[in-house]
Amino acid sequence: MGRHYEDIEAMLRRPGQHTGTGGDGYVFHVVPCPAPRMTRADAWKDRPCVLRYRAYRDQVRLEAQRLDFMLPAVLHITFVLPMPASWSTKKRQKMKGTPHQQKPDRDNLLKAFQDSFEGDDGFVWAGRTTKVWGEEGKIIVDVS
Numbered sequence: 001m002g003r004h005y006e007d008i009e010a011m012l013r014r015p016g017q018h019t020g021t022g023g024d025g026y027v028f029h030v031v032p033c034p035a036p037r038m039t040r041a042d043a044w045k046d047r048p049c050v051l052r053y054r055a056y057r058d059q060v061r062l063e064a065q066r067l068d069f070m071l072p073a074v075l076h077i078t079f080v081l082p083m084p085a086s087w088s089t090k091k092r093q094k095m096k097g098t099p100h101q102q103k104p105d106r107d108n109l110l111k112a113f114q115d116s117f118e119g120d121d122g123f124v125w126a127g128r129t130t131k132v133w134g135e136e137g138k139i140i141v142d143v144s
Helices: 002-013 048-067 089-095 106-115
Strands: 025-028 074-082 126-134 138-142
Touching: 025 048, 048 106, 074 106, 106 126
Parallel strands: 074 126
Antiparallel strands: 025 138, 074 138
């Protein structure tokens, strides 16, 4: 378990290593957004959380097209959530790459990511989901 966090920290330090064109993964330069609890009224009522979610899904689809990415059957994904601007430089250095242990929940982040793709995502049968702190928000999909 500790080894995985070291790998994530290394990826965060070397952003050029995970470009989306290499053999080890894809980087979506999109700030992760959780899937909201939807109601019937969301079909015609424009709640801010639903508008954010729809914009996020559009961004993920555009990035997937740019990276020539298709959802794999085994999904290992890391959500890098941006640190608050109010944090000091010292705290930012300390927290970079460490586990993000608060809301949004990882299952809501995963659901939003998978729902961004057209069609049924029921073929995804296994995977690992991680969420960590980072300087900027991004999504790293490991295909190795």
